Amino acid sequence: MTVRDAFLAACAGNDHAAAADALRAFLSETTGTAATQFAAKRVGEMAERLALPEMRVALLSSFTIDPLAPHLTVSEFLAGRRLFLEPIPYQQWFTALSAPGSLDEFKPDAVFLLLHLEDVAPLLARRHLAAADALAAEGDQVIGAITESVKAFRARSATPIILCTFVAADRGVERYFDRRVTPSRQGMIDQLNARLSDIARDLPNVFIFDYAETVCDFGRTRWFDPVKSHHTKTALSARALPYLSGDVTGFISALTKPRQKVLAVDLDNTLWGGVVGEDGVDGIAIAGDYPGNAYADFQAFVKNLKASGVALATVSKNNRADAEEVFRAHPDMPLDWDDFATHQIDWNDKAGNVRAIAEEINVGVDALTYVDDNPMECDLVRTYEPDVAVVHLDASPSLFAQKVLATGGFYVANLTDEDRLRAESYAAERERTALAKSTDTQGFLKTLDLRLTLRPPRSGEVDRVAQLFAKTNQFNLTTKRYTASDVMEMCEDPDRQIKIARLADRYGDYGLIGIIVTTDRDEKTREVDSLLMSCRVLGRNVERAIVADLESDARDAGRAQLIGRYCASRKNGMVANFYEDHGFAPSEGEGVFARDLTRLPPLGFPDHVTIIREADAT
Amino acid sequence: MTRGEIDQGLREVFADMFDKPQDSFTADTSPDTLSEWDSLGHIRLVAALEERFDLSIPPEDQVEMLTFDLIGDVLAEKLA
Structure with missing residues (x-):
């Protein structure tokens, strides 16, 4: 059976992983436009039949990007997704973003903006020395x-926009003097890219795909095709x-899939x-010549x-x-014992x-x-814990880092500030577990010295708030x-x-962990629209303080009644009784609860949590 | 490479690119008889032929590639 026949047979079945393996085998033997076109057709049909999760991608570019379509269908299939692609005609990227139209109707999950310097900044690309005074403009x-x-697009849609670097x-002719003189062509390209980063940092849900580095990985001279660029505008x-x-x-996977939280390493x-048990501390290879220097570099990678x-763990x-x-004791170890x-x-x-690692630091395997x-240890873990990667x-140890990244x-x-802090918070979580x-629960909670800050979000926190809305499934009432x-x-x-x-708490900062949204229905009634909390902080009874706070806010605003709602989902069973447990009575309608603020006394704050209120600085 | 070998290679590429059986293409197959052979299809077809026959086809030659048979002529000339 040829790899092509094996691939066809796998596509007729229902096993995505088997089809992905067969596809890789087929393409490793017969890469190229024809094979990819053939493969894209087959996996497109299979992805539809298996109802793989949809990924709707809009590619806005300054050149004809259509030939990428079958390749992207294939790579998205390998990642377990079914691609829907909207390549907007290349002259229209600005219009498509600026005004409502087919881009909006397509309802993309991600919008890529891939502009070639030659198309949008021809002076800089082609005659930067001859047009030096016009480059800035x-x-x-x-x-x-x-x-x-x-x-303009952001005002209409919150879909992620991905800007590509130039x-x-x-x-x-500037090849050997460019960085030595002014204006430097490469220096000006660097400036354009820095300004793209500014746009991404200033607007919510805008990201940077470092296309320049992708081209660099592959090799510029093999990437671009000047004849095709002039003849058919295909450029690549x-x-x-x-x-x-x-x-x-x-990039799409990095944008949409949950990240791995823990790296567990053998020693x-x-x-x-x-x-070490045989060679002793002085006999192991770390730093110095190969392979010690390769192990040291791998440790540096892990530390980064x-x-x-x-979070890091040893096994x-x-x-x-x-x-x-x-x-x-070893003087040349990039990693410290306490890094884990x-x-x-x-x-x-x-x-x-x-x-045990997963349980101690409270994450899923x-x-x-x-x-x-x-290899035997790897097989053992694969067999008994199939969900672990x-x-x-x-x-060679020189290739370990690439293997992990792959x-x-x-x-x-x-990367948000919360993300950076997270590794520390897992270490703290282990100490809390211990x-x-x-000790008993109440005593434990008091010793934690919990400090809860409640206030409106600041502009720098909006991305994190959206992230929490998107990811929180368990402690999420609506x-x-x-x-x-x-x-x-x-x-x-x-x-x-x-x-x-x-x-x-005394062990560290959890960062932004909860969101409360309320709506005033009328003069008398306030309703809790959303109430959610990261599962990292469950079991600390912080929710008591949150409910007391929102109740107290409703009283301050002069409301007579507070309404809470529980909308059951597949994952939020843990909060089904939340409102009844916190002094609300069942009311009219499925999952609706009410608290009468005129007759009942204030809920009161629990004494194991210190509340910090900061003024709104939005 | 004989003309027969060229035509066979051409059939294989056409079959993959247009998702039809190899024997469904004739000497007269052209953009007029094959709806998938549009301008974008032509761009992809040229890329596939360049890879299959390991040559590059300059724009000047592409304008002559109006039918299955004429493509065979262009390739035969380049591979001679």
Whole structure:
């Protein structure tokens, strides 16, 4: 059976993973336009039959991007999604963003804006020396057009917009002097890209796809095709298309899929070369010549991963004291013992230890990636904990970091302050778990020294608020999915009140963990529209304080009645009795509860939480 | 490469690009008889042919590629 026949057979079945494997085998043997066109047709049909999750992508570009379509269908299928693509004709990117039309009707999940320098800044691209006095105006015009059109679209839709960085298609006479003189062509391209970053930081839900770096990965001279650019306006060589579609799909995954939260690492022959139990602290390879320098670089990579918000854990068959001594005593270790949120170093089986990590720091096992050089340990974890992402480090340590990144699980399209803090908060969570086990609940809560900040969101918090609306499933009374632009509207609406909750305790800062939205129905009645809290802070009875606060706000506003609503979803069963547990009585209608503020006394704040109110600084 | 081999390669590429059986194409197949062979289809077809026959087809030659048979002529000349 040829790989082509095997691929066709797999497409006739219902197993997506098997079809994806067969597709990879087929394309590794026969890449190219014809094979991809053929494959895209088959996987498109299969994706429809299997009803894979839809991904509606609008590609706005300054050149004919249509030839990318079959490649993107294929890469999205490999990522488990069914692509719907709207390539807007290349002259129309500005109009499509600026005014309502087919882009809006398409209802995209993501909008990419891919502009080539040659098309939108021809002076800078083609004759920057001959037109030096006009370059600044051209740059302002380009950035102005992007800013204006993106803002116009943002006002109509909260869909993520992804701006692509600029890169020149070729290099001219300036090749050897460019960075030495003024105006520097590359320097001006850098400035344009910096201004794109400013747009992305200033507007909600705008991201940057670093197209220039993608081109750099692949090789500029093989990426662009000057003949096709002039002849058919397609600009890209056919061989660049699979690479571009793969990277665009990677970005979409980073934008839409939950990130892996924990990296659990083996020690011997993973973080250092050799076996500490046999070779001793002085005998292992870390720093110095190969392979020690490769292990040191992998440790640096892991440390950087932690700084991006991924919690670290060790899983190793060793004497704990031996392992700890390496971290404490070896002078060349980039990683410290305390960089890890938890250590599982003993002689127990690793599947059990991986599970223990997830429990200790309170995350699902599907949010955990485990890496080990030992194939048997990897198989064991795969078998007993199939939801864990397992990376077998079956290569030179110089390639370990790439292997971990290739899972895609650690990529994200943005990094908030909460994300950065998260690795620390997992370590704190483990200490809390330990304390909770050693004492009774009420005593435990009091020792935590919880500090809850309640106030309207500030402009820098809108992205995080939208993120929480999008991701919170369990402690979420109505599961309304408000976007960043909805949130901004709410802040302006006199009949609506929105507050965010931030929580800290003696072990650390949890960041922004809750949202409360209320609506005044009329002079007498206020309704709780949304009430949700991150599951990271469950079990601390912070919700008591939140309800007391919103009740007290309703009284201050002179309302006589407070209405709460529970809309059952597949995942929010834990809050089904929330309102009854907090002094509300069942009222008319399914899932509707009411509290009479005229007859009943104030709910009162629990004494284990300190409330901090800051003035609205929006 | 003989003309027969060229035509067979051409059939294989046409079959993948236009999602039809290889024997459904004749010497006279053209954009007039095949709705999928539109301007975008032509751009993709040229890319696929360049890969299949490992050559580049300049714009000057592409204007002559009006039918299945004429494409065969262009390829035969380049591969001679």
